[in-house]
Each structure stands twice: as C-alpha cells, then as structure tokens.
Amino acid sequence: MTTLTRVSATPAQRPVRGGAGWPMGVFWALAVVVPLLFLGIFFAWPVVEMVRRGFVVDGSLDLSGFADVFSRPRTWRLVGLTIAQATVATTLAVLLGIPGAYVLYRRRWRGRAAVRALVTVPFVLPTVVVGVAFRSLLVSGGPLGFLHLDGTFVAIVAALVFFDYAVVVRGVGGMWERLDPRAEQAARALGASPWRAFRTVTLPALTPAIASAASLVFLFCATAFGTVLILGGLKFGTIETEIWVQTTQFLDLRAAAVLSVVQLVIVGLALTVAGRARAHRERALALAEPVSRPLSLRRPAGSPRRDGHGLALAAAGATAFVVLLLCLPLVNLVVRSLRVGDGWGLDHYAALGSTGGVLTVSVWTATLTSLRTALEATVLALVVGGLVALVVSRRPRAAAGRRAVAGLDALFMLPLGVSAVTVGFGFLLSMHEPLGLPIDLRTSGVLVPIAQAVVAVPLVVRTVLPVLRAIDPRLRHAASTLGAAPGRVLRSVDLSLAARSIGLAVGFAFAASLGEFGATSFLARPDNPTLPVLIFRLIGRPGPDSYGMALAASVVLAVLTASIVAACERLRSPGSGGEW
C-alpha cells in the first residue's frame, strides 16, 4: 500500500437512493403459492381421489376394504415380499457401497473419474431398461442362464442392488471425501489400529450419510415398479406392482386404494428416518475441503506394515468386483441387441424405424415423443422444484416461519414416496373436467409431462437445496451492504452459486422423466406412447424379432439417458451438492 497519494477516491458520500424496488413480498408469496398449487392439483387431488374411490361407497365411508384386502393371503405375501426385497437389497447395497465410497471418493487413482461415472449409469437407467437387461442376462440361453435365476427373488434383489449401489457410493462418498482426516489420525496416534480407527471414529462420523443413503435405497426398492414388473413374473412383486395389477387386471379399485395407503405408511416411515439423518448431515455440511490420498497396489515406499494398506486393497478389490458385476448386464444388453438369429447384425436397430407390424408407432417416433415430454416435464420440475428449494433454504427469524419452512420441505418429498402408479391412475380419475372446466385433460396428452414433473420435483429439490443451504448468509449480507437490492442478491449470490447444481438437477429431472414408467403407463395415449411404454409392449409380445427390437430400443434409451446425465454431471464441482 505505497500509493496513497494517487487515490482519487474522495469521501464522496453515496446518496441514499429512494423509491420502491421490486416488491420482494410478492415474489416470495408466488414462490410459495405456485408450487403448492401445482402439488395440490396434480398430486394431492389425484391421490385423494384414488383413495376416496376405494373407501367411499355411495357417499359414505366404508373401511371394510381394509378387512377384505388384509384377509387375502396374497396381500400378506406381497407386503412381506416388498419389505424382504427392500431390506435385503438395502443391506447389500450398503455393505458393498461403503468400500466403494472409500475407493472412489477418499482415494485418488488414474481412471477414477471414469469409474465414478460408470457406477452412476445404472441409477439413471430407466427401470424398464434395467429389467430388460437383467432378463436378457438370466434367461435360459443367456450368459448366466445356467444359474436358473430368471424370475426369482435373487434376480430381483440383484437388479435392485445394481440400480441403487450408486446412491450409497455417492451419498456416503460425498461426505467421506470432506471428512477431516485428522480425527482418524488422532485415533491412530492414540494407539488404534487402522481397522479400529475406521470402526470407532470414521464410521460413526459417516453414520448420518449412511442412514440417509440407506433410507433412500429402501424407499426406491420398496416402490420399485418397472424392474420388478419385468423380472418378477407372476410369482414376485411389490405393493407397487400389485396396485398396478389390481387396477389394470382385476379392476379392483378398493384393493388398490388400501394398498396405496399401506405403501404410504411404509414409505412415510422410511422418509422420516431419511429426514432425521439428512438434518444431521446438513448441520455437519461445513466439513473441510475434499481430501483424497493416492491409491497404489504396492505399499507406498517408506510406509510401515499394518498401516492400513491391506484394508485399502481389500476395499479396492471389492469395488473392482462390484464394478465388473455392474458392467455385466450393460455389456450383455448391447451384445444381445446385435445378435440376429445365429449371426450378428444391426437388423434390430434397422427395425426401430418401422412399426414391426405390431406397434402403433415406430421406436424413433416414440423416442421423439419421449424427448419432447421429458423436456416439458423438466421445465415444469425446474420451476416448481427451484422455487421450493429457494423457499426452503431460507432461515426465517421467527420460530413459526422455521416450522412452516420445514413443513414445506417434508411436503415436497412426498411424491418420492407415493406410488407413481397411484398418481397415474389418480390422474385418470380426477382429470376429467378438472376444477369443473369443460375440458378433458385425459385425452389431451398434457398429463404425461405433468405426471413426470411431479415425480421429478423431489429430485430437483434434493439436488439444489443442499447447495443453497450451504451458502453462508453473510455472503448475502456482504452483497446487501454493497448496495445490491434483494432481487440482485438472489441473482448474483444464490443463483450464481447454485448454477452448477441446477445444471445437475436438469440432468436428473430429464433422465427421470425420460425413463418414467409407472405413471406414464397409465397416461400415455395408445397412439402416442413414450419409449419405456413401447419397450414394455415389445417384451410382452412373442417372437425373437420383438424381443430383439426391445433390446435395441433399451440400448437407445440407455444411451440417451446416460449421455444426458453425463453432460450435466460435468457441471458438478467436487464435493458439492445433491445426495445422489
């Protein structure tokens, strides 16, 4: 500071500008009302309508449906199966995911970024594709046909773990990466072995992240639809597939309504656990800059024996094994889609342009339909989810305001847990002349993107919210004292810092909408199906050509979603944002 004389800055006093700016009260009111209206009309109402049909007979409440449905052995079998599948799959995903999180987030090695991306692929794959991929692996004549696992409990659990492994790896890894290593080092210096330091210091610190990831996995498994519908056959299912069977096959709305309520209770419990765990996690968010140590097969020169190298190698081995298993269905799907009769060729892909004699539209037409509806759904989800995240990230001074914000937060998680099938069927029941308007939304096709948006909103909220919450409020104060009006603070601080996570949210919302099957299967018009609906129709048809086309169409859908997510994934900065 040697050049004070050159300063021209006078104590020129900045004048106080008068006049009213953008009325922020109006903005915040809209930010609360718009999502509430959206959720109210397109989520709460259809679900209530669906449940009402089940319990209200001739204008009076009739709960005999519960007794009736619970007296069927089939119900008990499916509730038991749902819980058993979800519990076993969650346990496996956590046990496999913890070493994966360590290797992929705490250690550094060549190719790590590629493997991290690869691990994420199954999670963003449409459930129908996962079902088809496992089916083609396990059927007699498939590479693993000799295991006779097609249509078994094991096959379903394997597919669920395949799908949800990434949730554990990313959720736990994101926290592990930022865990201050000095706590573990302190334990080692106090005489703890590497294993004991992990067990007594690191693992407890990770517990919130593990619990949060586990409850999410449980949630996804318990409401799994497309995968289970394809792999389960007649013997296996979840409550979700059973709701679908009851409504579409048996036309038993009462049973479907009872099952929806049962599912809501199970999911509500899982969400409560997730919410508790997440509160801990966000409180502990300010951890440290991401740290990772290089990983090598050989013990690093100069480091003593029994210094944890064996432990790291074991984790690396387990992770390598899992990654190979993850690749198996994917590679097999591509290989089988190229198999034509006894030879190889692109015939199935060439057939995608035709209707194959049995379909109403070609696969390419359905792909365009899918892309268009997914785009519309993404815009909707981004507006609604973005507003929710913004509102929920505020910390009002008054206790009542804080409670209201917490309530809103929980409310918008609900679509994650309520069966997509329920939402889809509820739409059909409620959107005939909605709100008394003389239009039938059911035939207009606008319901498909709206239903997909309802499913995608929680994804957007969960991706953007942690980033907004992690912004130091003093950064906003700094902007205010520099003369930025509240609108500019929002733009230049909140929006700028959350920009990357918004990009990521767009990717997830788009992928989820593209692959959405539960609600869409009800709502897509027969002459205008989306790609997942078309694939499901194709595998329902006999003949090797339909099956080959289903495989090729699955590859197309998989490549589409994976590349969209990969493009948006590039936006993610290390250690930031999101739980999945």
Place this chain on the structure above:
Amino acid sequence: MSGLGLLDVVVRYPGRATPAVDHVSLHVAPGEVLALLGPSGCGKSSLLRAIAGLEPLTGDVTWDDSSVVQVPVHRRGFGLVFQDGQLFTHRDVGGNVAYGLPARSTGRDHRVAELLELVGLGGYERRPVATLSGGERQRVALARALAPSPRLMLLDEPLSALDRTLRERLAVDLRAVLVATGTTAVFVTHDQDEAFAVADRVAVLADGRLLQVDAPADLWRRPASREVASFLGYEAFVPVDDPAAAALLAAAPRDGAVLALAEGAFVVSGDGALKGTVRGTTSRRGRTEVRVDVPGIGPVTALGPVGTRWEAGDVVGLDVDGDAIAGLD
C-alpha cells in the same frame, strides 16, 4: 450532528433473557475512525450488524441527523467487511471489487484498478479468489467495500483471522487507507493494540454496555473503571492509602483513589527502591519478562534487561516506570 449517531440502541435475540446490546448511545464524526473494543461475546459485533441493518433493533441509528432504521441494508450506503472476507468465490478479484459499482458506469475498470492499487494488489483483477492468501483476501474485501464510496465503513474484526505479524502490518495499512480516503469507519476488535493502532477514538464494551469512549492515549492514561483497566491490560490495583503506594506515587503522581499497574510498571534494576520475589521468567520479543511478587501489591509482570536469568525465589530490586501506571477514581 453530522456523521453517525446511535441513540439508546438495544439489540435482543429471540430466546435470550439479556440484550446483546444494552442502551448504547454514540456519535462518530465524519472522517473519524472509531474502534469498538471488548472481549468476545460483549455485543460489539451485534452492534455493528445492527448499524449495518442486519439485526433488528430498538432505539435509533442516524446519519447526518436523519434516521436510517427504516432504510434497508442495500440502500444505507454503509460498507461492511467481515472477519473472513466473505468474497464471492464465483467471481474473480476484479469482479468482487466491481460488485458494488453501478453496472454500466464508465470508469468502472479504472475504479477497480485504482482500489486494488490502493490496497497493494495492483494488477490482481483476473486472479481467482481461491488463489489468494488470507491477507490478500482481506485486502480485496476492503477494496470491495470501499469501491462504492460508502458513507460509513463497518469492519467486523477484519484482521482477527490473520497471523500476528501480518495483523500488525495490515492494521497500519488499514488506518492509512481509511485516512487517505477520508472514510468514516467503525472498527470492531478484541485486541487493544489493534484498536489503538487503527482508531481515532476507542469505545469499550462489556456485556452489551458502553463503558468508556476516549482517544487511545486518554483511555490508556485514565480508564473510567477497574473493568476497563483490566480489559486494557492493567494487572494490579493498589489503593493510594496503601503503604505500598507511596513508592509508586513518588515516581508517578496520579489523581484518584486507586493506582492501576500495567505490565512493565516495574523494571528490574539492581538498585531499585522496591524488592520483589521472582516467580518465573518468560521472553517476549527478546525482552525478558519476570513474574515477581511485590509485597503489598501482589504478582506483577516486570521487564528485565535482555539476556539476564533468574531462578524462582531470587529477590530482585525494582524501579517504577510511571507511564505504565494510571489513576482510577
């Protein structure tokens, strides 16, 4: 009354019985730098945030005699520098400094360059914020806050996160910048050396109450109470009618009922008038500091010549340094 006026300011946090700031009234003249000095938790940061408009308050905050309580933060024209800078990591250095300038003003780049030059970071415009050291970050934060020519600059422990040497150098630089730009400033700190180095006047706070406001020299010479004196570093208190006070009064004639002794009020000397028993020695910046027990006064810290060693229990002679003695009422 031009400049900043505080009238009976009270800041309360929900759920806390005692107010964080308790009826504080103050005046800061244009161009003056005032330090708010107090231990942590005394309410000085709360008071600063209330002036900025970030905490709700009762009472009044005025600028040039008109109340600003109803003026929102971004229209007050009060700049604020945080302890940890709070730079916008998504903007480069230039983007941070330009943030508070009108969007399409001519000479915007010139102003940014000028301010970076002023804080000793000329040419840093395109540097990412993440590559800066702690001291550089605080300089950028200062330049950013100065850029819109705020009517008043509020600094919330801007140097506390830095190491000692840097802190002392930056304190001098900070004062130079504030004086050069003629900026009126309120500066919060818990370090009296820093307050004395930066401020024209120092306001001492404890438990949310204002204890004393004075120029640094006056504050040091005449603390208003034993509480203020203790916080400033006076470590022993001797009533003037105590027999031990006679030797002190001979060297330092003071008004008041009690004499307050700062560190260094005694200097170890072979033929000193007073005697003390050595309890231990430490070294600060090469000078030996001796903890001595003086009969009638108690344990005090005396300065010794460089390189001398004593054992605990040695009896040494002590001279009195009048500059480190103040009179209290």
